[in-house]
Amino acid sequence: MSGGRPPRPTRADYAVWRQATTRWADVDVYAHLNNARYFELIDTAVNAHLAEATGTDIRTLDAIGVVAEVGCRYFAEVGYPEPVDLGLAVERLGTSSVTYRVGIFQGPGEEAAAEGRFVHVYVDNTDPEAGRAVVPLPDVVRDALAPLAPA
Numbered sequence: 001m002s003g004g005r006p007p008r009p010t011r012a013d014y015a016v017w018r019q020a021t022t023r024w025a026d027v028d029v030y031a032h033l034n035n036a037r038y039f040e041l042i043d044t045a046v047n048a049h050l051a052e053a054t055g056t057d058i059r060t061l062d063a064i065g066v067v068a069e070v071g072c073r074y075f076a077e078v079g080y081p082e083p084v085d086l087g088l089a090v091e092r093l094g095t096s097s098v099t100y101r102v103g104i105f106q107g108p109g110e111e112a113a114a115e116g117r118f119v120h121v122y123v124d125n126t127d128p129e130a131g132r133a134v135v136p137l138p139d140v141v142r143d144a145l146a147p148l149a150p151a
Contacts (some may be wrong), residue, residue, distance in 0.1 A: 041102070044086075065122050098151050
């Protein structure tokens, strides 16, 4: 580590993969992927994996994950028209929350162009009018994420 910062992630740091396309509208005036687009990719990688791995519409579960924190570290430019590979790993699987890491890669290199950190906190979805009390992760979600979590 240099200066206390974690090292730049590599493809080996992630367990599950998906690919996304970049669009002309995704880049800013400098031809870099717009910052907001990184967060869309991070959100999509997490929620698409949850939907696929659980085999259910995660929006209808008794408890749903709401975003408590999201951030991104940038290492290299990402642009149009090349696709991006999104690697997903679970950093921490708690009782009522999960912390994900999403690596963003473009091209054949082994080092991430960016890495997102994304925290879901699970809240009661049975009565949205009554408020959103923090609750344990649903078993179907925990079972889907356990293989991605550190041992």
